[in-house]
Amino acid sequence: MAVSSQNEPYIKEPMEPMTESEKSIARNIFVSGTPCLKCHITGEPAHDAKAIAPNFLLAGQRLKPDWVFRWLLDPSQIAPGTAMPTGLFKKDGERWIVNLPNPPADVSNYHNDHARLLVRYMFLMTPDEQRRLLSASPAPATAPAAPQPQRVGRNGVRAPASQRSDRVGHHPARRPG
Numbered sequence: 474m475a476v477s478s479q480n481e482p483y484i485k486e487p488m489e490p491m492t493e494s495e496k497s498i499a500r501n502i503f504v505s506g507t508p509c510l511k512c513h514i515t516g517e518p519a520h521d522a523k524a525i526a527p528n529f530l531l532a533g534q535r536l537k538p539d540w541v542f543r544w545l546l547d548p549s550q551i552a553p554g555t556a557m558p559t560g561l562f563k564k565d566g567e568r569w570i571v572n573l574p575n576p577p578a579d580v581s582n583y584h585n586d587h588a589r590l591l592v593r594y595m596f597l598m599t600p601d602e603q604r605r606l607l608s609a610s611p612a613p614a615t616a617p618a619a620p621q622p623q624r625v626g627r628n629g630v631r632a633p634a635s636q637r638s639d640r641v642g643h644h645p646a647r648r649p650g
């Protein structure tokens with residue numbers, strides 16, 4: 474901690490709330506190109522059968538925004554061999570934009586940093602928002618040409634995380650009577 478000048482305990486940075494239009498741009502980025510949810514757990518059993526990556530609902534609890542930003546730009550720089558692709562974003566002047574040949578119009582008209590926008594979106598993720606995303610994602614027609622099913626539970630962190638996330642949003646409302 475001393476070497477990396479990290480404070481303990483870590484005080485969370487407040488996330489700037491998102492406007493409706495920012496949310497909809499972030500959703501579009503999430504579901505375009507290689508959709509983020511293709512690999513990431515959502516808490517929906519049918520979808521999660523093929524998911525190999527942590528649930529975004531946990532990102533805000535476990536991670537720091539600046540780390541996530543760097544992760545998005547080049548995951549293999551941080552975790553060589555990771556199944557998460559590099560090159561999802563490309564540099565445009567001073568900012569990072571989503572690396573798509575034909576991004577949706579509202580995405581190309583958004584002139585701030587796309588990766589920073591996604592960081593805010595992930596840190597403000599809710600179970601409702603995640604379900605909304607999932608229904609917006611085009612269902613993969615065939616089983617995704619997935620990287621060989623990875624043992625992400627190896628370090629003992631991922632598996633429990635996914636089980637925990639399974640429960641998020643799954644508290645059945647008790648019906649009176």
Ligand code: HEC
Nearest residue numbers: 507508509511512525526527532541552555556557558561
């Ligand atoms: C091809 C699969 C794949 C895609 C597509 C993908 N990811 Fe990932 N992602 C992973 C894997 C696998 C990990 C876990 C790191 C590891 O174990 O290698 C991960 C980890 C992460 C993490 C760290 C999460 C944590 O709790 O540790 C974040 C944040 C993240 N991804 C964001 C995104 C975003 C945003 C997108 C879309 C722009 C995306 N990912 C697309 C596979 C993917």
